[in-house]
Amino acid sequence: MDLNQITIQSKSTVLDALNKLNQIRQISRLILFVKDEENKIIGSITDGDIRRSLSLDQDLNKSVEEICYKNFIHHIENNGFIDLSAYRDKNIKILPVLNINGTLSRVFDLDIIKSTLPLECMIMAGGRGKRLSPLTDTIPKPMLPLGGKPIIEHNIDRLISYGIKKIYISVKYLGEQLENYFGDGSSKGISIEYIWEDEPLGTAGALKLVDKFNTDHVLLMNSDLFTSVNFEEMYLLLLQEKADMVVASTEYKVDVPYAVFETDDNIVTDFKEKPSYIYQSNAGIYILKKSLIDQMTKNEYCDITDVMEKLVADGGKLVFDPILGFWIDIGKPSDYKQAQEFIKHKL
Template identity: 85%
Template sequence: MDLNQITIESKATVLEALNKLNQIRKVSRLILFVKNQKGKIIGSITDGDIRRSLSLNQDLQKSVEEVCFKGFVHHFENNDFIDLSVYRAQNIKILPVLNNNGTLSRVIDLEITQSTLPLECMIMAGGRGKRLSPLTDTIPKPMLPLGGKPIIEHNIDRLISYGIKKIYISVKYLGEQIESHFGDGSSKGISIEYIWEDEPLGTAGALRLVDKFNSDYVLLMNSDLFTNVNFEEMYLLILKEKADMVVASTEYKVDVPYAVFETKGNKVKAFKEKPSYVYQSNAGVYMLKRSLIDQMTKNEYCDITEVMETLVQDGGKLVYDPILGFWIDIGKPTDYKQAQEFIKHFK
């Protein structure tokens, strides 16, 4: 967002403020932030502030400095996690984030932004997608359309809504199409970098090809998921548990069509008629400490399950976070059809 669109000089008139408010787009609330000659934000002004001023006198030539609300709620920039629930409880819709000198650093639209996670992310998008052939004979699986945009774009847009601004995409098969579609990410207000795998490196090997991650924790996810996984919940969990890695999980139910015996030797002690068992299974979304990536060998095949297994064997802490919403792994034609039907009812 161009900050000039939502800032106004303190000496500007109320009429000028009205005209500028009418030009604001793609923001959930019409608001301007008033800055003095040094650029310091001294207040906010909405159409409500202007109406209240005009009800007292009909002077459209008043300066916005006289009309603006000087007790506006704001947050000071520290490039760290911001607990937005504190501001939502105050019914704040637009949160200005100020630099230490009081100038405007950025604004957070709480109607659009779920969180502000200090994370970088890698999306794995290099696979061939053979099970979806012939659909994937000329289109990489992550670019298959779903509800009017590619599968991978649903994931990127969700990452953006959680405040993630730096995304790496590991590509190989028809990766040029992905790179052409998203470019450097600037059209979405983020930075995208492409990691090309000369040879398949597994679900974790591409992480080591990044020169340096700048966040303490890194999010890794499959590109062919359609899910409303809560990334903030995962982040808070890994901090709370002081874990090395958290993996999102989904329930997998096994129905046994026969009676199952509980035995001792050859004696049946009890039995359950056609029982069902529910397991937490890997959902393809991981958050891990950057230090785990540093331990991987560059240009060597590595699956994330190997990292998880080694972590557990070495006494590290691996925790899981169940996805409470929806989750579809689009690996087969039936999965793709299910996702296409589901998104018709998705808002």
């Protein structure tokens, strides 16, 4: 977001503010932040403030400094996690973040942004997608269209809505198509870097090809998921439990079509007629400590399940967070068709 579009000098007139408010396109509310000669933010002004002023004296030449709201709610920049729920509870819609010197650092539109997670992310997008052939003979699976945009773009847009600004995409099969489509990510206001696997490295091996992650935790996810996963909930659970890794999970139900015996040796002590069992299964989304990546060997095949098994064996802490919304793993034609039908009802 260009901050100049939502700031105005304190000596500007009410008429100037009206003209500038009419040009706002990048946020969901008509609001300007008033800055003094040193660019420090001294107040906010909305169309409501202007209406109230004009109802008193009809003076369009009055300075905005005279009518702006000086007790506006704001957050002081710390480059870390911001609990936006506290501001939502106060019915704040636009949250300005100020530097320690009072200048404007960034602005959160709380109708759009869900969180501000201090995470970098890697999306695994190098697979061949053979089960979706012939659809994937000329298009990589993550680029298959879903509701007007590629599958992977749904995931990228969701990551952005949680405040994630740096995304690595691991590519191999037809990876040039992803590079050409997303570029460096600047069109979405983020940074995208492509990690090329010369040889398949598993579902975690590409993490080691990144020179340096700049966050203490890293989010890893598959590219072929269509899901409403709550990344913030996962992150907060990780911190709350002081865990080394959290994995998103989805319910997997097993229906047994026969009676199941409970036994003591060959004696039946009880039985259940056609029971159903529900298990939590791996949903292909993880947040892990960067230190776990440090333990991996570069250019060596490694699945994320290998990392999980070693973590548990070494006495580390692995927790799971159930996805309460929807989750579709688009691995075969029936999955793709299900996602296509499902999204029709969401758009």
